Amino acid sequence: MELQMVNVTRKFGEFCAVDDLNLTITNGVYGLLGVNGAGKTTFMRMICTLLPPTSGQILCDGKDIFQMDGEYRNLLGYLPQEFGFYPDFTVKDYLMYIASLKGIRPMVAGKRVKELLEQVGLTKAANKKMKKLSGGMKRRTGIAQAMLNNPKILILDEPTAGLDPSERVRFRNLISELSEERIVILSTHIVSDIEYIANEIWLMKEGQIVQQGNLDDMIASMQENVYACEVSQADATKMMKQFKVSNMKSERGMVELRIIADRPPIPEACVIEPTLEDVFLYYFGEKGGETE
Numbered sequence: 001m002e003l004q005m006v007n008v009t010r011k012f013g014e015f016c017a018v019d020d021l022n023l024t025i026t027n028g029v030y031g032l033l034g035v036n037g038a039g040k041t042t043f044m045r046m047i048c049t050l051l052p053p054t055s056g057q058i059l060c061d062g063k064d065i066f067q068m069d070g071e072y073r074n075l076l077g078y079l080p081q082e083f084g085f086y087p088d089f090t091v092k093d094y095l096m097y098i099a100s101l102k103g104i105r106p107m108v109a110g111k112r113v114k115e116l117l118e119q120v121g122l123t124k125a126a127n128k129k130m131k132k133l134s135g136g137m138k139r140r141t142g143i144a145q146a147m148l149n150n151p152k153i154l155i156l157d158e159p160t161a162g163l164d165p166s167e168r169v170r171f172r173n174l175i176s177e178l179s180e181e182r183i184v185i186l187s188t189h190i191v192s193d194i195e196y197i198a199n200e201i202w203l204m205k206e207g208q209i210v211q212q213g214n215l216d217d218m219i220a221s222m223q224e225n226v227y228a229c230e231v232s233q234a235d236a237t238k239m240m241k242q243f244k245v246s247n248m249k250s251e252r253g254m255v256e257l258r259i260i261a262d263r264p265p266i267p268e269a270c271v272i273e274p275t276l277e278d279v280f281l282y283y284f285g286e287k288g289g290e291t292e
């Protein structure tokens with residue numbers, strides 16, 4: 001399976017939300033990382049045929065997805081940022097209902113729902129009402145509905161938003177498990193989600209992919225170093241204005257700073273190994289601790 005984006009652009013009036021994207025996507029997990037408003041949802045809605053590009057084409061194994069119609073939708077599973085459900089439906093009824101909307105026969109659907117409830121760890125909650133579920137359980141139900149038709153392309157828009165750390169880890173593991181033999185594209189602005197599970201990372205800024213590759217490629221693309229140093233509170237305040245500070249931690253009256261810069265911020269600073277969070281700040285952050 002291959003998805004190809006060829007000069008894909010989406011404008012809203014004069015505003016360009018997605019700007020001339022060219023990507024070739026094969027099986028694997030792709031992490032779309034960007035600040036709010038970067039164009040992630042617009043990008044995903046186009047791949048799901050919910051929004052046509054203003055210009056350019058999206059091809060699935062060489063065929064235009066907007067012309068494939070039902071054939072393409074059968075290949076697709078989508079978990080939107082906010083997914084609608086009837087609060088009084090039980091988890092099982094909700095999944096059976098979505099299965100019927102997807103045209104899955106009741107006999108097949110019953111078996112599939114059972115399998116998926118098992119896979120997402122919701123067997124015991126099958127008869128719980130949707131309104132009684134925790135945030136993590138709701139998201140797991142959301143992923144189960146996206147997986148009903150065993151899609152070859154799975155699109156997850158901010159799947160871990162609002163989850164607590166243990167739910168987030170559990171959800172990440174689930175996504176990794178589901179990623180065998182399919183294309184999974186997930187968007188987030190939570191760096192660690194991507195760091196752990198994406199084979200390829202796309203950094204999106206103002207509608208463009210400014211950098212793509214695996215974690216090592218991302219780190220290698222940085223033209224600056226990451227430095228660690230320990231300074232007084234007064235110096236830390238000054239340095240915050242001067243440099244991109246990716247972390248600060250106060251300890252024993254001193255402040256440990258993690259700084260992204262093209263030169264040592266102070267002579268004693270030592271170079272340390274960058275993380276994806278540093279890369280994110282390198283591309284998106286500003287000096288003075290402000291981010292876009």
Ligand SMILES: Nc1ncnc2c1ncn2[C@@H]1O[C@H](COP(=O)(O)OP(=O)(O)OP(=O)(O)O)[C@@H](O)[C@H]1O
Nearest residue numbers: 012015017034035036037038039040041042043189
């Ligand atoms: N229907 C629309 N009409 C006008 N502008 C839109 C529309 N949809 C999106 N935009 C604009 O396009 C830009 C990209 O929006 P998009 O929702 O794709 O970003 P995002 O990266 O998903 O952000 P977030 O993380 O906040 O969801 C934003 O500036 C948004 O205001």
